[in-house]
Amino acid sequence: MNRLISATTLFLMMIAPAVAGDLALPKGAEILEVNGSITSSNADGKAIFDLEMLDALPQRVTKATTPWYTGEHEFSGVIISDLLNYLGASGENVTFTALNDYASEIPMSELENLPVILATRVDGEELSVRDKGPLFVIYPFDLDSTLYNEVIFGRSVWQVASVTVH
Incomplete structure (x- = not known):
């Protein structure tokens, strides 16, 4: 019986890091910090990402006209719901904060239901800081024209530096 308990304990200790979902550390410049209610991290309960790490997650291209650029453009990047799922996020809302501390809260349900x-x-x-980067929340205006409104524009944070799940 003691051998079974020891073997089980050893097995659980071996798989614990995989279950916890610890992330690799960024190799390049850090462009995003995700904190709050997440289960995977790489820095004291936070998940820090570089561009290469974000590029490795599921991507989408949104071809749309927006109020921030003249004419139609193609925006590409990680699907936020996939990023949050990857981190084991749970909560009701997600706050996106820009480099200048502007912040906007988006309901988790909205992120789960829209790409x-x-x-x-x-x-x-690549989006530069000068051109609303390095990260910009872009809604799927190409899929639903009703998203083209002031509420969604206010949630479309540019120069995103951090994300908090709560």
Whole structure:
């Protein structure tokens, strides 16, 4: 019996890191911090990402006209719901905070039901801080024209630096 308990304990200790979902550390410049109610982390309960890490997650291209650019453009980036699922996020709301501390809260249900992206590129070019980057919340305006409204514009944070799940 003691051998069974010891073997079980050893097995659980071996798989614990995989279950906890500890993330690798970024190799490049850190562009995003996700904190709050997440189960996977790589820095004291937070998940820090570089561009390469975000690019490895499921991506979407949204081709749309927005109030921030002239004409139609292609925005590409990680699907936010996939990022949150990857981190084991749970909660009712998600707050996106920009480099200038502007913040907007988005209901988790909205992120689960719409392919909202955290854009890293516009027309194939990486978003710079000067051009609303490095990350920009972009709604699927190409799928639903009713999203083109002031409420959604207010949730479309650019220069995103951090995400808090609560």
